[in-house]
Amino acid sequence: MTTTNPDLLAQVRDGADVGPVVTSTATRGTRILGVLTIVSMVWLVVFGLGFSPADRDQAEAVRILYVHVPTIWVAYMAFVVTAIASAMVLLRSRKGSQASSSLGWDRLAGASAEIGTAFVGVTLVVGALWGRLTWGVFWQWDARLTTTALLFVTYIGYLAVRRLDGTHRQRAKRSAVIGLIAVLEIPLVHWSVRLWRSLHQEATVLNTDGDIDMDGLMLFSLFVGVIAFTLFYVWLMMHRTRVMAMEDLIDDRGLDEALAARRQEGAS
Amino acid sequence: MSVLIAAKDLRVERRSRVVTNQVLPFAGVTMVIFAFALDKETVLEQVAPGLIWLATMFSLLVLVQRAFAIEADDGAIDTMRVAGVDARAIFVGKAVALAAQLLALEVVLVLLAIVLYRQTVPMDGVVLLVTTLLVATCGLASVGTLYGGLAAGVKGRETLLPLLVLPAVAPVLIGATRAVESALGTVGAVVSDGWPWVGLLVVFAVAFGVGGSLAFGPLIDE
Amino acid sequence: MEDAGFIIGSYVLTFAVVGVLAAWVVRGGRRLARRTPDAEKYWT
Numbered sequence: 001m002t003t004t005n006p007d008l009l010a011q012v013r014d015g016a017d018v019g020p021v022v023t024s025t026a027t028r029g030t031r032i033l034g035v036l037t038i039v040s041m042v043w044l045v046v047f048g049l050g051f052s053p054a055d056r057d058q059a060e061a062v063r064i065l066y067v068h069v070p071t072i073w074v075a076y077m078a079f080v081v082t083a084i085a086s087a088m089v090l091l092r093s094r095k096g097s098q099a100s101s102s103l104g105w106d107r108l109a110g111a112s113a114e115i116g117t118a119f120v121g122v123t124l125v126v127g128a129l130w131g132r133l134t135w136g137v138f139w140q141w142d143a144r145l146t147t148t149a150l151l152f153v154t155y156i157g158y159l160a161v162r163r164l165d166g167t168h169r170q171r172a173k174r175s176a177v178i179g180l181i182a183v184l185e186i187p188l189v190h191w192s193v194r195l196w197r198s199l200h201q202e203a204t205v206l207n208t209d210g211d212i213d214m215d216g217l218m219l220f221s222l223f224v225g226v227i228a229f230t231l232f233y234v235w236l237m238m239h240r241t242r243v244m245a246m247e248d249l250i251d252d253r254g255l256d257e258a259l260a261a262r263r264q265e266g267a268s
Numbered sequence: 269m270s271v272l273i274a275a276k277d278l279r280v281e282r283r284s285r286v287v288t289n290q291v292l293p294f295a296g297v298t299m300v301i302f303a304f305a306l307d308k309e310t311v312l313e314q315v316a317p318g319l320i321w322l323a324t325m326f327s328l329l330v331l332v333q334r335a336f337a338i339e340a341d342d343g344a345i346d347t348m349r350v351a352g353v354d355a356r357a358i359f360v361g362k363a364v365a366l367a368a369q370l371l372a373l374e375v376v377l378v379l380l381a382i383v384l385y386r387q388t389v390p391m392d393g394v395v396l397l398v399t400t401l402l403v404a405t406c407g408l409a410s411v412g413t414l415y416g417g418l419a420a421g422v423k424g425r426e427t428l429l430p431l432l433v434l435p436a437v438a439p440v441l442i443g444a445t446r447a448v449e450s451a452l453g454t455v456g457a458v459v460s461d462g463w464p465w466v467g468l469l470v471v472f473a474v475a476f477g478v479g480g481s482l483a484f485g486p487l488i489d490e
Numbered sequence: 491m492e493d494a495g496f497i498i499g500s501y502v503l504t505f506a507v508v509g510v511l512a513a514w515v516v517r518g519g520r521r522l523a524r525r526t527p528d529a530e531k532y533w534t
Contacts, residue, residue, distance in 0.1 A: 020528045025519030027533050041508070045501065063497050067504040090486055115511070122507050126500045133496055150435050157432045164422050174418055177483045178432070181414075184475060185436055192439035192468055196446065232508060239515040242533055246522040249530055 025242040033235040040228035047221040055218070061133035062218065068130055070225035072123040072148070074233050078116030079155065079183065085109035086179030089172050103248070106172035109179055110162055111240040115233060117155040124148060143194040150189050154182050168248055269353060273361025278368060280338055287369050291330050295373055298323040299380045309386070314455050316385035317448035320377045321441050324408070327373055328437075329430050332412040335366050336420035355485035359413055363480070367409035374401050393451035396462045400447040403469040404440050410476035411436050418487045436476075443468040 048066035055062035085108040092102035127145070128138040139145065162175045281287055302319045306312050312319075338344075348358060378397070381387045389397060415432045422428070443465040449455060450462030528534065 020524060020526065020531075022528050022531050022534050023520060023523045024516070025523060025533065026516070041505070049497070049501065060493050060497055064500045067501055071504060093486070118507060118511060122504055126504060129496045129500050133493055150438055153431070154435045157428075157435065160428055160431060161418070164428070166422070173486045173489070177418070177487050181436070181479065181483065184479060188439050188472060188475065189435075192442045195464070195468065196442045232512075236511060236515060238533075239519055242531075243515060243518045243522060245532070246519075246526045246530075249526050250522065 025239045025246075027238075030235055030238050033231060033238070037228065037231040037235050040224060040231055044221070044224045044228045047217070047224055052217045052221040058134050061130060064126060064130040064133070066221045066225045068123060068126045069222055070229040071119045071126065073226055074229045075116045075119040075123060075151075077230070078112045078119065078233065079151075079186075081112040082109045082116065082158075082179045083183040085112065086176035089176040090180070093169070093173060102172055103168055106168070106176065107241045107244040107248070108237075109175065111237055111244060113155055113158050113162075113175075113179065114240065115236055117152065117159060119229075120148065120152045120155065124152060141197070143190065143197045146193045146197075147186065147190040151186055154185060158182060168251070269357040270361035270364065273348075273358060274364040274368075277335065277338070277362060277365030281365075281369065286334055287331065287373070291327055291334070291369075292373060292376060294330060295323050295327045295377055296380060298326060299377065299384055303384065312385050313387070316381045316387050317452060317454055318441075318445045319385070320374070320381050320448065321404075321445050323377055324370070324374055325434065325437060325441060328370065328408055328412050329433060331366060331369055331373075332416040332429060332433070333426065335362055335413070336416045340420055349488065355488060356481040358488075359417070359481045359484035362416075363409045363413040363477075366412055367405050370405050370409055370412075371401065374405065387452050387454070389451070390453055390459075393453060393459050393462075396447060396459055396466070397451040399466055400444055400451065400462070400469065403466055403473055404444040404447075407440050407469060407473035407476055408437060410473065410480045411440075414476065414480040414483060414487070417484055420488075439468060439472050443472070 044066065048063050052063070052066070054060050085105045088105040089102045089109065092105060127148075131140070132138050158175060158178045161178050162171055164171070164174065166174070299319065302323075303312060306315065349355070378387075378389075378401075382389065411433060415429060415436070419429045419432070446457075447462040447465040447469070450457040450459050450465070453459075523531070
């Protein structure tokens with residue numbers, strides 16, 4: 001379902017030059033997804049802040065987890081998508097086939113990483129708030145937090161590589177390499193940090209490795225959260241990849257125009 | 269081929285002496301100013317292994333910039349590729365040269381730590397210490413060469429390189445520091461505790477050595 | 491009860507980011523769609 005205007009359509013039929021008729025990246029798929037996302041997010045708030053009970057140990061602070069866990073979940077999923085798309089970029093460009101197909105994968109990788117990074121950022125901040133309530137501190141250097149912080153910085157680096165000067169193919173290949181290295185790096189970092197922190201068994205007051213026992217309504221709220229944010233991720237990806245395609249197009253067109261102008265100067 | 273490239277890099281260094289005249293002093297200065305920031309001598313003694321590796325990391329960034337600056341000026345890497353040189357050979361060659369320079373730098377840093385931070389090297393820690401230096405260096409050289417290749421000749425590479433390299437070498441920083449702590453007996457660490465960390469460093473070196481040589485090709489091709 | 495503040499704050503922050511991302515991408519889509527020819531829009 002595109003944004004259509006019957007008068008505009010009539011003009012196009014009459015052959016008038018009215019510019020693009022499609023004026024957004026929305027389609028029927030995204031509208032449906034969008035509605036589902038909003039519904040599930042509302043459901044999440046209602047259950048997370050309302051119907052679900054307080055926790056035995058954490059009291060009301062457990063409610064934060066209903067948004068905190070979904071955000072990091074989406075981030076992990078996004079980075080896995082980036083890795084797979086990066087692998088596809090490298091495989092496609094190796095075969096020397098159409099540049100366009102590998103660029104499609106490249107846009108997928110880039111969009112996913114952007115969303116992932118944003119969500120890791122939110123995870124870190126919200127996690128700090130939760131930590132303040134449950135542990136009494138905003139931050140500590142345990143395995144999970146340290147690795148998440150490094151995860152964030154690593155993908156900031158990935159995004160920076162995407163912004164380097166160069167052709168779209170260069171961008172695709174460079175960031176594909178970084179994207180794949182990142183998914184190798186992160187488990188390695190996690191492993192080292194786990195090993196490291198296991199040496200420093202602090203008082204069990206701050207024991208963070210034990211996962212919280214959830215059941216019933218609490219688990220359900222968490223589940224709703226994961227669904228809601230996953231839907232949002234897909235919706236956002238659809239829009240963002242379309243926007244990126246247009247950005248690249250305009251980029252290329254700008255280059256073509258510059259080249260044409262240069263040639264004209266040469267000719268005259 | 270890699271040998272030729274490594275030899276070429278080291279010859280460039282021998283003639284220009286940039287590392288000995290600038291990078292080593294930089295590392296030395298870093299060790300000194302750590303003492304300014306961390307006032308207590310007892311603290312310095314305890315964190316000495318960490319400071320050695322911190323200074324190494326900062327120097328690594330400088331060394332990598334240097335290693336690829338010498339190529340960028342003449343477009344040498346592109347020339348090599350056009351001439352049909354395998355990207356993996358270039359990677360290994362540059363990594364070996366980088367490792368050699370890094371190793372020399374680390375030895376100096378350890379000596380400085382012995383002098384400035386009152387570290388001692390017990391006899392049974394020597395093997396661990398040397399092994400750690402060797403293995404960690406291989407990992408660092410691989411990471412440095414890989415990201416250096418990516419950032420080479422690109423605007424803003426000076427600021428991009430640290431952003432990419434430092435998170436990536438976090439495992440080395442963790443592992444190498446713990447291993448050296450065990451080797452030197454700092455904060456009561458025992459030599460036998462250090463070997464698992466060397467294991468981690470080996471995994472890191474292999475992962476980035478292999479991964480780096482494979483990834484280097486796509487990175488430097490246009 | 492500072493707890494409530496943190497909890498509400500977490501939700502507000504999370505949904506604010508969600509909203510900002512959504513607005514940014516939809517706004518960008520509309521702006522760029524005006525500047526590109528329909529033939530290239532593969533989603534139609």
